[in-house]
Amino acid sequence: MEEQISISLKPIGVVKSGVANPEDVPLMGKSAVVEVFPEYSPALLRIEENSHLWLLLWFHQSNRKVLTTVPRKINPQLPEFGVFGLRSPNRPNPIALTLVHLDAVEGNRLTVSGLDAVDGTPVLDIKSYYEGDIIFSPKTPYIWALDPVMRRNIMFEEAIAHHQEACVGLYLAVRMGLVADKLLGQLNTPDLKVTVIGSPCLADTLQGITRARLAHPARFIFREDDNMSRSIWEKPGRRLTITARQEPDMETFTELADDILFKIQLEQL
Numbered sequence: 001m002e003e004q005i006s007i008s009l010k011p012i013g014v015v016k017s018g019v020a021n022p023e024d025v026p027l028m029g030k031s032a033v034v035e036v037f038p039e040y041s042p043a044l045l046r047i048e049e050n051s052h053l054w055l056l057l058w059f060h061q062s063n064r065k066v067l068t069t070v071p072r073k074i075n076p077q078l079p080e081f082g083v084f085g086l087r088s089p090n091r092p093n094p095i096a097l098t099l100v101h102l103d104a105v106e107g108n109r110l111t112v113s114g115l116d117a118v119d120g121t122p123v124l125d126i127k128s129y130y131e132g133d134i135i136f137s138p139k140t141p142y143i144w145a146l147d148p149v150m151r152r153n154i155m156f157e158e159a160i161a162h163h164q165e166a167c168v169g170l171y172l173a174v175r176m177g178l179v180a181d182k183l184l185g186q187l188n189t190p191d192l193k194v195t196v197i198g199s200p201c202l203a204d205t206l207q208g209i210t211r212a213r214l215a216h217p218a219r220f221i222f223r224e225d226d227n228m229s230r231s232i233w234e235k236p237g238r239r240l241t242i243t244a245r246q247e248p249d250m251e252t253f254t255e256l257a258d259d260i261l262f263k264i265q266l267e268q269l
């Protein structure tokens with residue numbers, strides 16, 4: 001029989017997020033402060049040279065008996081998954097892994113955004129995020145949000161994480177992605193091919209949303225065009241063409257109906 005070792009961990013800091021209840025933490029996280037305890041200050045030397053950090057937290061309010069669960073917060077209709085294939089807070093060792101943006105460093109206080117933890121969450125470790133951590137097109141389970149607003153928010157966050165600015169191209173790309181997701185299903189699968197005709201911003205954001213590479217497999221084609229914004233989505237047996245009728249801005253992005261914003265054609269091949 002394997003010898004069971006026990007591990008003793010001492011928090012190196014604490015989260016100050018202003019949120020008390022785990023239910024109230026936004027899915028995509030929020031702005032918060034990580035207060036590192038004074039005895040660990042030297043470990044923060046030159047931390048400001050990082051734009052992003054991995055935080056390892058201890059979700060002290062979690063249920064450690066849970067081994068399988070449904071990601072209910074996203075969609076109660078999803079099937080059950082084992083917690084080792086999910087980011088569920090409930091798990092035998094409730095260690096949370098969170099990627100945050102480092103906004104500011106003042107002494108022992110790190111202001112970060114994208115943190116999904118309640119006030120008082122113990123911080124176990126802080127690590128730098130490197131280019132080598134990026135897998136551009138991972139294979140992931142299709143965990144889709146039931147609520148269309150949540151779906152839009154999730155896709156918007158993915159788009160911003162990739163393209164790094166909210167611009168017309170990004171607004172169009174997110175809305176096109178939502179239409180394609182609704183009509184064709186999962187977007188980051190090897191059998192989906194995407195052709196983009198339009199601005200580099202539209203193409204870049206659509207590549208970020210679909211994780212479609214130019215080769216191996218060849219899933220992405222881009223042709224720059226100043227006068228048109230169009231995306232063509234192909235899955236076996238189906239082709240979806242979405243052409244913009246107008247350019248949305250920050251407000252109209254959420255308001256315009258699909259058929260006002262786009263001409264949408266779905267063909268069976």
Ligand SMILES: [Zn+2]
Nearest residue numbers: 165167169201
């Ligand atoms: Zn842009």
